[in-house]
Amino acid sequence: MLIAALGLAQWATQHGRAQADVEARQNARAHASLLESELQKFRLLPRVLSEFPDVRLALSRRGNPAVERLDRELAQLAERTDAAVIYVIDTDGTTIAASNWDKATSFIGQNYRFRPYFRGAMAKGEAELFALGTVSGRPGLFLARRVDDGDRPLGVIVVKVEFDKLEAKWADSGATTLVTDAAGIVIMTSAPAWRFRSYDALPPATRARLKATRSYGEAALDPLAIRRSGGDLRIEQRDGATIYRAFAEPVSLPGSQLRLLQPAQPARDSANATARVIFLVLLILVGAAIVTLLRLVERQALRQAAHAALEGEVAARTRDLRDANSELKQAAERQAEADRRYRAAREELAQASRLGSIGQITAGVAHEINQPIAAIRSFAENSLRYLERDQTAKAGDNLAAIVELTERIGAITGELRNFARRAPASLGPVPLQSAIDGTLLLVGDRLRAQGIALDIQINNPAACVYADRVRLEQVLVNLLQNAADALHATPEPRVELRAQGTDPQIIDICDNGPGVPADLLPQLFTPFVTGRPDGLGLGLAIASDIMTEFGGSLTLIASPLGGAGFRLTLRTA
Template sequence: MSDGAAGQESVWKTAHWRRSILFVVFAGVACAALGWSAWRWTEARARAATDKAAATIAANHAGLLASELEKFRLLPLVLVEYPDVAAALAGDGAQQRLDRTLELLAARTNAAVIYAIDQSGRTVAASNWRLPTSFVGQDYSFRPYFIDAMRDGSAELFALGTVSGRPGLYLSRRVTRAGRTLGVVVVKVEFDRVEAQWARTPGVSVATDRRGIVLVTSRPDWRFHALDGLDRATAALARRTLQFGRSLPTRVPLSIAGKDASAPGEPVGYRVARTASPLAGGGVLHLAPLAPALTAARQQATLWALGLLFVVAVIAGATWRSAERRRLQREARAGLEREVAARTAELRDANARLSVESAERLAADQRYRTAREELALASRLGSLGQITAGVAHEINQPVAAIRTFAENGTILLDRAAPERARENLDHIVALTDRIGAITGELRAFSRRGRSASGNTTIGEVIDGLLLLMGERVRGALTLDVPASVRDTRVLGDRIRLEQVLVNLTQNALDATAGVVRQAIHLGVAASADTVTVRVSDNGTGIAPEVRDTLFTPFVTGRADGLGLGLAIARDIAREFGGELAVDDAPHLSGAGFVLTLRRAK
């Protein structure tokens, strides 16, 4: 080789080395920039994922708390009508009998304590009368739930028990007879089961009142602590009524700023989601820990950086060995084999992850079905509160008639007219059968739904609707049910189909609440394979902004609505092979819905 050729080769090698070094430096800078960007992006995704999970958990926990409360808010309303309650409060010697009745009722409903307080504030009967912590004889005249119920008719207060020392929600209602106030009946509800379910969720969940005081929580050491400081008036009231015991609430060891929250000594904090609470006008907060999502994000960013470095290393190796073709080929074959092995391992890992995810999805589906059934039951129990007034009216009429027939029967017996007296007794038997039918329908409606099997006639479903709704729809509801269709059998459980019609009828009543003359139309038609039920009203109709998402859970057009009724009703219809949809051409001018059911073979 000549000196010129050797010099040219030396220059070429020097230039090649410089280009290689520049390439490596550039690749390193590019990898660092991409790695930093990936780190920031994955961290933002971790925050967004944590926010979404926290919001879902907060909504679920608020729904669980609301369903728990709905089961107990009916109890005081029913108890004030119980004869022994009035007798015990009036001092007519029914205290011991009422003690046993309240004890049995508390055991069956899982209420913490049920007790009756006379107008002076002294407890005359309680479900815990056998226990050393019995409320019988205790003076609760200073408690706000007694004072407010005596003044306003009903009250709710979350407080620490002065005798039991256990926190709970006190639901109270005034007892009156013939215009005279006899006292107050109180139901205490404790939320141990709700708190235990909250505790099984990662993070911390709390329910606060409107002053920011923690009432229900998955962290028991936070209970009766305040998210912010208390003003003097609130502190004075709490000290006077012993709502939180002898000591006043102190601040929770937590600092909340927007959606971020941190506790002393914890390097990584929480993301906060808030939703409305059914307790004391406050809210439900869920604090989702950010650390797991951040760890996963950083691991993902690290893997991306390693992958980039791997690619850079392969390219740099190929550049450095460009002159050695055979060696480059051997390296390429070896790299290909390694890549195939890595991809094969990745496929095996992906297959294993898919198997685990499939099992988790099956478990999640089972939990979803269970939660859906619980929500359906809670929806029926919530409807019972609105149905109670109509059912009470339906029962009062037969009871008044029974009294009249009994009094007339006595007069007829005195006049030696036994045959006419017998006729009165037959009328009384018929009226008691009607009362039994009404109360039986109410009990059946409140039970847990059964599986998607069986069949019933559409006439039985409509008869159940009329028994449940009673006076509330009389004068407003118009039925268009041909006699030839009433005995048509459809697939589905009668009680659950009644729940669908009760929900649609109740929605129609709510929609026409401001109309001068309410009108609701229910029509039934049958074809060879299906039976169609159309419910419409003369209300304001369906708002355009919620029409497309009307059957989505927690979407509602009413300010006080929970947004579960139509979603549950559609699920029930689909469970039996049917469908529930908006009626595009309703019979009346307002909103309309079409329930399609399959005919039983």
């Protein structure tokens, strides 16, 4: 605990300094931004006013009425821009117009030839100086710009800016903000008592030069009582010494810096309070640990007494678990065998359903094959006649037609052979148009024989679905045959097959028959449930299982034709 107390004390000191440094850095940048925005605003004024016609007219013709007009205009402009005073100086250094022309402290008639900002503006075109006003006695920043008439200088226009409002904003932060010039003199500050004091001791030559320019009036320019120790600044004041953490930020005044002195004591007090809380928590934890250890020692004796009995019980339980594990393995093997048999039985049932459908399909397929066979015989007999007459071209045309008809017969028999195949292929991409065409080869003749109008609409014929073609055709054949059975006694029977959507692909098969009886709706897809006297009730159950294997579904929907409707939902491959 002693080591923890020493470590926490050291941490509190370092953390307090770091926190004060962070606050000083953030406040310094914020205060520098406020100052820069003020400077940027007022620096534009002399540039704009140097092009003002009345300024040139007043400087070129003294005694002109333009001077009186300029006085009023400068007064209005100073009031609107919050400038302390705006005034115009001729080449001799005498003020000829000013915004304070009607006040006792008017600058009109005052000669500022000795001021560095006047000399700098006349020599270089513009100059800046922070100094104490010789008439008003108030400090401010003087922004001067030369007014030219071609190559001939006419005079200088000066804008004086005072920063009382800005310094009041700085004072709200709780830190002490000051701006020092190139000589280290405090020219702006949130602590008025520090104004015109030097941040460090001034060399005698620098002090004499500043006195000669009268930039700071009769100010003593005494240094601040600063003592530095380990990055801390200790400043002696009337109400005692205060410790600060300092951060400097450059500003756009020539040679100047903004220095922010953040009181270190609040951050240190906060860190010390945190350290005390942490130490208290550690003390509580250590006490709790001691109490816990005492209770552990007390319980250890009871545990040792129960240990022997526990070992015997564990051994007995281990034997029981070993036996139970053996039984579970046997049960798992039986379950796996039952599952295998179930899958095999389900495939056998699907195969039986397909073979049962073939019996109904055979008559239609035979009719489909008989027509091209009859046509082949006619074309063959005609070809013999053409060959006897040496008309080989016509015979060749008939032989080409025979080839096309044999291809048609091969497609029909191939589709029937694939449909009767026992082992289904693995799942993969199946062209939707091809699967529907294959289905129509198997059941199309039956629909035509019954006079059923079949309307087929495929939104995207090139789409492929994730399925097995044989089993997908089995589902389509089953639904179309069910529709044909339902429409047996329906006048003007109709069936719609619509394929639409992108992902998933949706196939709707609807008819205008009597629909599904209401009592069959709750168990429509249950095996051995059927509404036909001669039906087994396996078709829809098998179709639903096949769609589930495809990762899709088979559902009953309302038919737009008024009969029964079924929807196949399939994943896009």
